[in-house]
Amino acid sequence: MSDKIIEMKSVNKWFGDFQVLKDVNLDVKQTQKIVVCGPSGSGKSTLIRCINRLEEHQKGTIIVDGNELTEDTKNIEKIRAEVGMVFQQFNLFPHLSILDNCTLAPIWVKKMPKKEAEELAMKQLEQVQIADQAKKFPGQLSGGQQQRSAIARALCMKPKIMLFDEPTSALDPEMIKEVLDAMVKLAKGGMTMIVVTHEMGFAKEVADEVIFMDEGMIVEKQPTKEFFANPKSDRTKLFLSQIL
Amino acid sequence: MSKINFLKPDKENLNTYLYSGSFLFFIAIFDVFINSFFEINITSFLPKIVSFLLPLILGIIGLHLIRIEFSGIKNLDLLNKNINTSTFNAVLTLLIIFTIIKSISPIMSWFIIDANIAGDTKEACTGSGACWTYIKIWLNRFIYGMYPNELQWRINISFILLITLAFVGLIPSAKIKKFLTLYYVVIYPIIAFILIYYLISGGSLGLEWVETGAWGGLSLTFIVSFFCLIFCFPVGMFLALGRRSVLPIVRYISIGFIEFWRGVPLITVLFMSSVMFPMFLPEDFFMDKLVRVIIAISLFEAAYVAEVIRGGLQALPRGQYDAAKSLGMGYWKMHIFVILPQALKLVIPGIANTFLALVKDTPLIFVVGLLEIVGMLNLAKTNPKWLGFAMEGYVFAAIIFWIICYAMSRYSQNLEIKYKTER
Numbered sequence: 001m002s003d004k005i006i007e008m009k010s011v012n013k014w015f016g017d018f019q020v021l022k023d024v025n026l027d028v029k030q031t032q033k034i035v036v037c038g039p040s041g042s043g044k045s046t047l048i049r050c051i052n053r054l055e056e057h058q059k060g061t062i063i064v065d066g067n068e069l070t071e072d073t074k075n076i077e078k079i080r081a082e083v084g085m086v087f088q089q090f091n092l093f094p095h096l097s098i099l100d101n102c103t104l105a106p107i108w109v110k111k112m113p114k115k116e117a118e119e120l121a122m123k124q125l126e127q128v129q130i131a132d133q134a135k136k137f138p139g140q141l142s143g144g145q146q147q148r149s150a151i152a153r154a155l156c157m158k159p160k161i162m163l164f165d166e167p168t169s170a171l172d173p174e175m176i177k178e179v180l181d182a183m184v185k186l187a188k189g190g191m192t193m194i195v196v197t198h199e200m201g202f203a204k205e206v207a208d209e210v211i212f213m214d215e216g217m218i219v220e221k222q223p224t225k226e227f228f229a230n231p232k233s234d235r236t237k238l239f240l241s242q243i244l
Numbered sequence: 245m246s247k248i249n250f251l252k253p254d255k256e257n258l259n260t261y262l263y264s265g266s267f268l269f270f271i272a273i274f275d276v277f278i279n280s281f282f283e284i285n286i287t288s289f290l291p292k293i294v295s296f297l298l299p300l301i302l303g304i305i306g307l308h309l310i311r312i313e314f315s316g317i318k319n320l321d322l323l324n325k326n327i328n329t330s331t332f333n334a335v336l337t338l339l340i341i342f343t344i345i346k347s348i349s350p351i352m353s354w355f356i357i358d359a360n361i362a363g364d365t366k367e368a369c370t371g372s373g374a375c376w377t378y379i380k381i382w383l384n385r386f387i388y389g390m391y392p393n394e395l396q397w398r399i400n401i402s403f404i405l406l407i408t409l410a411f412v413g414l415i416p417s418a419k420i421k422k423f424l425t426l427y428y429v430v431i432y433p434i435i436a437f438i439l440i441y442y443l444i445s446g447g448s449l450g451l452e453w454v455e456t457g458a459w460g461g462l463s464l465t466f467i468v469s470f471f472c473l474i475f476c477f478p479v480g481m482f483l484a485l486g487r488r489s490v491l492p493i494v495r496y497i498s499i500g501f502i503e504f505w506r507g508v509p510l511i512t513v514l515f516m517s518s519v520m521f522p523m524f525l526p527e528d529f530f531m532d533k534l535v536r537v538i539i540a541i542s543l544f545e546a547a548y549v550a551e552v553i554r555g556g557l558q559a560l561p562r563g564q565y566d567a568a569k570s571l572g573m574g575y576w577k578m579h580i581f582v583i584l585p586q587a588l589k590l591v592i593p594g595i596a597n598t599f600l601a602l603v604k605d606t607p608l609i610f611v612v613g614l615l616e617i618v619g620m621l622n623l624a625k626t627n628p629k630w631l632g633f634a635m636e637g638y639v640f641a642a643i644i645f646w647i648i649c650y651a652m653s654r655y656s657q658n659l660e661i662k663y664k665t666e667r
Contacts, residue, residue, distance in 0.1 A: 054566050073574065081572030091567035095585050095663075104581055105571035150567075157571060 004063075005030045005161060005192055006051060011060035013046060020046045021057065022216040028161075033193045035203040035224075038213035039239065044196045047213065048163045051194070052083040065160055081109055084154030088166040090146040092138035098125070098149045099134040102156045110157065117156070124152040128182045144175030148182050155186075162186065164195040200244060204228065212236045253312050262320070265309030272303035276342050280349045300338055307334040366630055378633040379640050382624045386617055386640070389460015395452065399463050402439040409435060433474050440467060456534040457613065462644065465616040468538060469603045475542035476602070477595075480549025485579065487554055498550070505547035511608055513540050518612035537609050545602045552594035556587035589663045596656030600649050617641055 006028040013021040020043045028034055036044045049055040050062060053069050053076050062069045064079050093101050102121035106112040112120070125131040128148040130141075138146055147167055154162060164183065168176045180202050187193055187206040197203070203210055203224060210227040212220040212235070220227065220236045231237050253261040276299050278284050287295040307328050315321055327337040358373030361380060369375035379386070388396050409432060413424055444467075447453030459467070486498030505513070517540035518533055525531070560583060568578040588595075607618035615623055621637035624630060 049566075052570055054569060077572050077574050080570055083570070085566075085570035087563055087566065087570075089561070089563050091561075091563035093564065093567070093582050093586075095589065105573060108577050108581060109572040153571070 003030050004028065005065055006194075007061075007063040008051075009061045011050065011057045011062060013043075013050065013055065013057045013059075020216050021050070024060070024216075024218055026211070026218065026221075028192065028194065030160075031190050031192055032208050033187050033191075033206050034195070034209050034211060035207040036194065036196045036211045036213060037198060037200075037203070037239070038219075042213040043216040044213050045165050048085075048165055048194055048196055051161075051163060052080050052085055054085075077109075081105075081157055082159055083161045083163060084157055084159035085163045086147070086150050086154055086165065086167050088169050090138070090143070090150045090170070092146055092150055092153070094138050097135055097137055098130070098141070101138070101149060102153045105153075106156050121152070121156050124155045125149070127155070127185070128152045129178075142175060143171045144178045147171060147175075147179045151179075151182055151186070161192045161194070164193065164197065166196050166198075168197065168199055198243060200228075200240075212239065214239075253309050255312055255315060258312060258315060258317075261309045261312060262315075262317075265306045268302045268306030268309065270306075272299040272306060272338070273341065273345070275299045275302075276345050280346050299342065300335070303338040304331060304334055307337070366633075374636050374639070375633055376636065378624075378630055378636050382620075382630070385461060385624065386620050387462045389464055389615055389620055390458040391454060391460065391463070392458070395446075395454060398443045398446070398451070402443045403463065403466070405439060406436055433471075436470065456532050459534070460615040461620045462617045464614065465603075465606050465648075468534075468541065468606050468609060468614075468616065471538045472541045472545060472602055472606075473599055475538070476545040476549050479542065479546035481553055481584070483546060483550035484553035484557060487550065488557060502547045502550050505544050506551070508544075510541070510544055510605055511611055513544050514608055514611050516540075533612060534614065537612055537614060541602065541605070541609075545598060548598045548601075549595065552591050552598055553587060555594065556589075556591035557583065559590055560586055592656055592660050592663070596653060599656075600652055603648060603652070604645060617644060 004027050006026065008024055008026040011021055011024040012019065024043075024047060026047075036047065038044050046055055050057050050069075051064060057069075065082055067075055067079055069076065069079065092098075093104070096104065099118065099121055102124060103114070103117040106117040106120060107114055122131055122134065125134055128151055130145050130148050130152070133141055133145060133149070138149065141149065151167075167183070168179050171179060176199070180199060183193075183195070183202065184206055193206075195202070195207075207224045210220075210222060210224050211218055212227070212231075212233075214235055219233050220231060222231070227236075228240070231240060253265075275286060278286055285295060287298050290298065308331065310320065311324055311328055311334075312320070313324070315324075328334050354373045356373070358371040359376055360369045360371050360373070361376040362368055363377050364381055366375075366378070368377050384393070384396075388399060391399060412427060442449060443451070444459070445454060445456070483498050483502055486494045487502065489495045489498070514537060517536045521536060522531075564582055564586065565578065568582040573582070606616055609616060610619040610622070618641050621634075621641055625632075625634045625637055
């Protein structure tokens, strides 16, 4: 139950001369929900993009579900298939219908029969309440609907871990709730989640732990209640006072 | 009724202005028309310069009088808004109308009225216009080149078959639809090759062999264009991907290849393919001139196609790559299902551009002795019996090329509409 599914040991990353991640250590256990917050440019997005190797780290080790992330591409593709990701800009494939967006990877990466993949996709789309939009194209949907489709698309790969990179930042305020609702539902279902977000309400509701990052370092890592009730560092206090 | 001020037309005396203005305008047009078509100068009693400028002056006054804002007459407002907003625009409008009227008459007389098409010798052309007899007599050569007359049915059958097979995509059957891409990308070109190799070239199955040097005219234009288009596209696509590869060897080879072919003129490439290339081949190795030319043009155009496609690849947001990768897709799956469908859609206009240029570059194969339609024209115009009809020949070729290119252009526009998606 409490196996470590993600292990990051002294991870360092540079963009040119600029160090974006400084000695980051992070363990995530199965079914744990972690919210990562911090000012922009603090390395939150880079951190979770390293977990499925959309970014390469230069020093340290990252072990996801028992596999260490290395140069080996076969290995990386295997890990990526187990780690779902939802992006700030949705990144749906605009030339495919919502249903095809959801079935593309299961069919071609997991070699699932088309019919089975479509059933699975419809089930996931129902979970996020947009089954009726399945035949439409991404451009015809609202931002909230697109982001929920993106969540469904990621879930169709039956991932063990879900990464969310500021999933509500590009949405109109009135659409944020429908996306957060879908995420809360997912969290209650027992998914392991790492969420980069500024939605503190969401953090309070579902997170087991909250991480505060600044300048590439994890400044504070506390259970949710502790984090909001009595943050240790001054930097965290300042941040919280500004956004709450 | 208020006083009529001809300097400031207004809405109150709308009809007066409208009728007098239109009258002057049509007098002006009529003057030019009569002058151009019947060579009668109705204003010859005036001094020469005034007579010459009169239509313009009358036209300007006429258009000035009908320039009434918000007249309430829909067509008049439309006219004023589009071609009569100011005196300067009125002058431009008049000049354009006059130029069109003036040029219709000579063009018509050259093309039709004074042209000849009867007879079958040069002497039949007595009029001052075009001698279409020349085109008529040489038409067979312009289409089939030096291909023997009695064997031309082989070309006809091949082309009719190929055109028919091209419409397979219109069969509305779901079973067939699945294989359409495979059909057009792989099967159709193979059928085309087989037809051309066995039927047009001959040499087996009891058919007489016709060497490629005898091929020519419009049919050769089609053969060369068709195969070059088919080959240059995939090669260009791989070069575009290669140029963006993370593997340095692949990247540098692609860059080198693209920059080499883009840097040399097509005419040199063709020349080298026919003169220099065989020198590097072993003695007993023979490659047909036409095949060498097709390969040379394909590689040349592939470099251009590659850069066009690269433009499309770069226009895609990075998020598309991220999303595909995050779903566990490898390089090829990502490109085949996510990146290329979107990138190629974006570059349809650019690809069409390159393809049109390719078709219009085919006449250059004359440097290696292959005579497609323009080559045949050049040959025909130097025939001692038919000297002096270069003009007709080039106009004919221009019309043929325009029809081909316009059809391709329309087709690409259709594709754009068909594959348009909202982002």
